[in-house]
Structure formats: C-alpha cells, structure tokens
Amino acid sequence: MCEFDLVVVGSANADLVIRVERRPAAGETVLGSDLVVHPGGKGGNQAVAAARLGARTALLARVGDDAHGRFLLDAQRAAGVDTSHVLVGGAPTGVALITVDPSGDNSIVVSPGANGRLTPADVRADLLEHARVVSAQLEIPLETVVAVVRNLRPHNRFVLNPSPPRALPDEVLAAADPLIVNEHEARVLLGSQPGDVPEEWAAGLLALGPRSVVVTLGSRGALVADGAGMKLIPAVRVRAVDSTGAGDAFTAALAWRLGLSEPLDIAAAYAARVAAFAVTKAGAQESYPTVGEVL
Numbered sequence: 001m002c003e004f005d006l007v008v009v010g011s012a013n014a015d016l017v018i019r020v021e022r023r024p025a026a027g028e029t030v031l032g033s034d035l036v037v038h039p040g041g042k043g044g045n046q047a048v049a050a051a052r053l054g055a056r057t058a059l060l061a062r063v064g065d066d067a068h069g070r071f072l073l074d075a076q077r078a079a080g081v082d083t084s085h086v087l088v089g090g091a092p093t094g095v096a097l098i099t100v101d102p103s104g105d106n107s108i109v110v111s112p113g114a115n116g117r118l119t120p121a122d123v124r125a126d127l128l129e130h131a132r133v134v135s136a137q138l139e140i141p142l143e144t145v146v147a148v149v150r151n152l153r154p155h156n157r158f159v160l161n162p163s164p165p166r167a168l169p170d171e172v173l174a175a176a177d178p179l180i181v182n183e184h185e186a187r188v189l190l191g192s193q194p195g196d197v198p199e200e201w202a203a204g205l206l207a208l209g210p211r212s213v214v215v216t217l218g219s220r221g222a223l224v225a226d227g228a229g230m231k232l233i234p235a236v237r238v239r240a241v242d243s244t245g246a247g248d249a250f251t252a253a254l255a256w257r258l259g260l261s262e263p264l265d266i267a268a269a270y271a272a273r274v275a276a277f278a279v280t281k282a283g284a285q286e287s288y289p290t291v292g293e294v295l
C-alpha cells in the first residue's frame with residue numbers, strides 16, 4: 001500500500017525576489033522593487049505543487065535551524081505536505097536570489113546551504129517503499145540522487161528534472177521515466193552543437209538512456225517522447241506575469257498524474273494546464289493552483 005502518491009527528494013530554498021525594469025549585465029547595478037521573500041527550491045516547489053493538487057506528498061529535504069528553515073517548513077505544512085522526513089541543521093537554509101523583469105523572465109543565483117548537506121545516508125529506503133512516484137532534481141548533491149536511484153523499489157516510478165543541469169551517470173539516466181528538461185537543460189545535457197530543433201533534442205536525450213523524455217518549451221508547450229513516438233503538447237494561452245517555478249509545477253503535476261497511471265501525453269497536457277496557471281501569478285509556490293482551480 002502506497003502511503004504517498006509522490007515523494008519529492010530535493011531542495012528547499014528561501015527565494016529572495018526583486019522586480020527590476022531590466023536584469024543587470026555583468027558589472028552593472030540596477031535598482032529594483034522592495035524585497036519579497038517566497039518559499040522555494042525545486043524540491044519544495046514540486047512538493048507544494050503536488051500537495052495543492054491533492055496528491056499525498058512527502059518531502060525529503062534538509063533546511064537550516066534558522067528562521068528561513070522554519071518559514072519553509074510552515075509553507076510545506078500549510079500546503080498539506082508531510083514534512084516528517086525534512087531534516088534540520090548542518091548549514092544555513094538554502095537561499096535563491098531572483099530578479100524578475102516586466103516580461104516575467106528571471107535570473108537566479110542559488111546558495112545551496114543545507115541542501116548541500118542532504119547526504120546518501122539521509123535517503124531512507126522505507127520512505128521510498130511507501131511511494132508511487134519518486135521525483136528528484138539536482139539542487140542537492142548528485143551522490144544523493146544516485147542513492148535515491150539505488151534505493152528505488154520495483155513499484156516506484158522515478159521522475160528526474162536535472163536542474164541545474166550537469167553530466168549524469170548512466171544508472172541515473174536509465175532510471176528516469178521521464179527525464180524532464182527545459183530548453184537550457186536540454187542543450188547542456190546534449191553538449192556541443194545540439195541545433196535548434198526540439199524533436200532532435202528529444203531524440204538525442206532518449207539516446208542517453210532514459211525510458212522517456214519531456215522537453216518543456218515555455219509558451220510553446222512541451223514535447224513528450226518515448227519508444228512509441230513523439231508528440232507536442234501545446235501550452236495553454238495565458239497572460240504571463242512570472243514564470244518562476246513553472247517548470248516545477250509542470251513536473252509535479254506530471255509526476256502525480258503518471259502515478260495515477262495516465263499515459264505520458266495525457267499527464268503532460270494536465271501538467272501544461274497547471275503550469276499555465278502558475279505563470280499567471282507572482283512567485284512559485286503561492287502561484288500553484290488547487291485541483292479545483294485547474295478545472
């Protein structure tokens with residue numbers, strides 16, 4: 001019996017956000033709005049997005065024993081996430097410094113802090129035992145993601161969002177079903193000269209070994225690919241306010257729906273609705289819809 005629809009293994013960060021007219025170039029200083037602090041981190045975002053949709057969700061993460069850590073735990077609990085596996089202490093809570101311009105595009109610098117101290121020993125096999133789907137990103141040490149893969153049970157579906165992107169061991173790639181990347185992540189994983197054709201990226205990524213691939217293309221939608229073929233899932237047309245966390249909303253919704261045994265293209269179409277909702281509001285976690293709002 002699976003106690004959790006989704007166990008998210010990943011980062012939890014305090015997002016420190018400033019709105020700017022123009023994002024600064026190297027060496028440049030620009031003035032921005034008052035600071036706003038949002039709960040974030042790819043792991044935290046995905047857990048909240050799934051829980052708000054009604055998925056029974058647990059987060060395995062590490063935060064500092066500090067005010068940001070307590071702020072993040074409160075946000076998770078308020079969304080209905082099981083935080084009993086969130087570890088506390090070892091380093092300051094992770095922080096992301098985010099600038100957002102009027103078009104909704106952003107630039108982000110992350111200080112991993114406690115996220116960097118989530119170790120392979122923190123990955124408990126009994127937690128994965130109780131999960132339908134396990135998702136991970138790369139804002140935690142790669143060896144911890146490797147430990148997740150090695151502890152997967154036969155009934156677990158593993159969803160990997162390799163962000164920030166880096167070269168991955170074959171055993172991690174082979175477990176991903178799907179590997180979910182945005183355009184930037186696709187280019188990094190594919191290496192030099194990947195060209196400009198998303199279908200070629202998807203084919204190239206499949207050749208790296210994952211069982212399936214999803215390439216998210218912002219307002220152009222998402223390309224899903226597996227051994228059976230490829231399909232473009234169009235984005236839902238909305239007025240974009242802030243794209244922060246859109247990919248996390250997409251990944252969480254997709255992971256949850258895959259755990260309900262939906263086919264990849266159907267789950268991706270649902271995820272596109274959830275992500276479109278998220279870009280119409282500021283912030284990441286605060287912008288995520290409930291299941292009723294998606295309808």
Ligand code: ADP
Nearest residue numbers: 182216217218219221222235240246247272275
């Ligand atoms: P990331 O946030 O990781 O950079 P993307 O920008 O590709 O990822 O966005 C993820 C998904 O969110 C897209 O596949 C799409 O479904 C949705 N999305 C993103 N931007 C928009 C937008 N402007 N309008 C509608 N949907 C969007």
